[in-house]
Amino acid sequence: MPPKPKLDPMHAESPQWQHVDDRLKSEIAARKPKPAERQRAAAIADLLEEEFPKAFCALHFSNSFELLAATILSAQCTDERVNMTTPELFRRFPTPRHLMESEPGAIEEVIRSTGFFNAKAKSLREASRTLVEDFGGKMPVAIEDLTRFRGSGRKTANVVRMHAYGLPGLSVDTHFTRITQRLGLTKATDPEKIEFEIAALLPPERWTLFADGVILHGRKTCQARAPKCEACRLAPLCPRIGVEVKSPAKRKSS
Numbered sequence: 232m233p234p235k236p237k238l239d240p241m242h243a244e245s246p247q248w249q250h251v252d253d254r255l256k257s258e259i260a261a262r263k264p265k266p267a268e269r270q271r272a273a274a275i276a277d278l279l280e281e282e283f284p285k286a287f288c289a290l291h292f293s294n295s296f297e298l299l300a301a302t303i304l305s306a307q308c309t310d311e312r313v314n315m316t317t318p319e320l321f322r323r324f325p326t327p328r329h330l331m332e333s334e335p336g337a338i339e340e341v342i343r344s345t346g347f348f349n350a351k352a353k354s355l356r357e358a359s360r361t362l363v364e365d366f367g368g369k370m371p372v373a374i375e376d377l378t379r380f381r382g383s384g385r386k387t388a389n390v391v392r393m394h395a396y397g398l399p400g401l402s403v404d405t406h407f408t409r410i411t412q413r414l415g416l417t418k419a420t421d422p423e424k425i426e427f428e429i430a431a432l433l434p435p436e437r438w439t440l441f442a443d444g445v446i447l448h449g450r451k452t453c454q455a456r457a458p459k460c461e462a463c464r465l466a467p468l469c470p471r472i473g474v475e476v477k478s479p480a481k482r483k484s485s
């Protein structure tokens with residue numbers, strides 16, 4: 232059996248380390264970011280915390296199951312649209328059992344405007360069944376359990392852990408992917424790899440605020456098509472700034 236990789240003391244000494252799942256611990260331990268890379272990530276996290284000191288999940292929820300359901304609905308849909316949909320969804324189906332036992336088409340009718348409603352309704356029904364039948368109706372906390380729900384991968388599981396339970400996590404969505412790539416924090420394209428790489432750069436107690444700040448920064452400034460680099464607080468640390476701001480051709484076409 233190969234020797235276990237030595238854990239990064241910065242992370243292992245973190246008070247939040249005990250809440251990190253075993254897979255992520257092992258992925259962090261296998262990565263060896265340089266001190267300069269960690270310092271740069273910390274400087275970016277500082278700027279984001281200054282800009283968004285109270286960053287939090289934009290989805291509305293009153294318990295962990297509602298957040299799981301809202302996150303499933305948020306795929307390819309805005310948080311605003313989901314927030315317009317979930318009050319009626321939870322009024323008609325107040326518990327996972329109600330969702331699980333709903334008539335065919337009943338969930339679909341309520342969530343139609345969120346897009347991909349057939350697949351999302353199936354996920355909500357199956358996730359409710361898993362919760363009732365496998366977990367006795369009590370929402371689990373471990374990421375391995377949260378990823379057992381249909382429609383819930385590590386991103387969704389992290390959202391629930393971060394915002395319903397206050398545990399450290401990095402929820403990797405399209406904003407997070409685009410911005411961490413632009414900032415040169417990762418070259419990975421796979422969301423799980425991105426999560427692992429960023430997790431190795433920052434200690435767990437910074438993850439949640441960092442993830443929420445990155446997502447807000449993506450909505451406000453570093454938008455997909457036309458990032459507002461001239462107004463960006465992260466510009467001094469962004470390797471893309473030379474390409475995006477100084478290129479006249481880019482400016483004309485944006």
Ligand code: SF4
Pocket residue numbers: 410413414452453454458459460461463464465466469470471472475
């Ligand atoms: S400088 Fe531009 S590309 Fe870099 S993070 Fe800011 S908005 Fe995004």
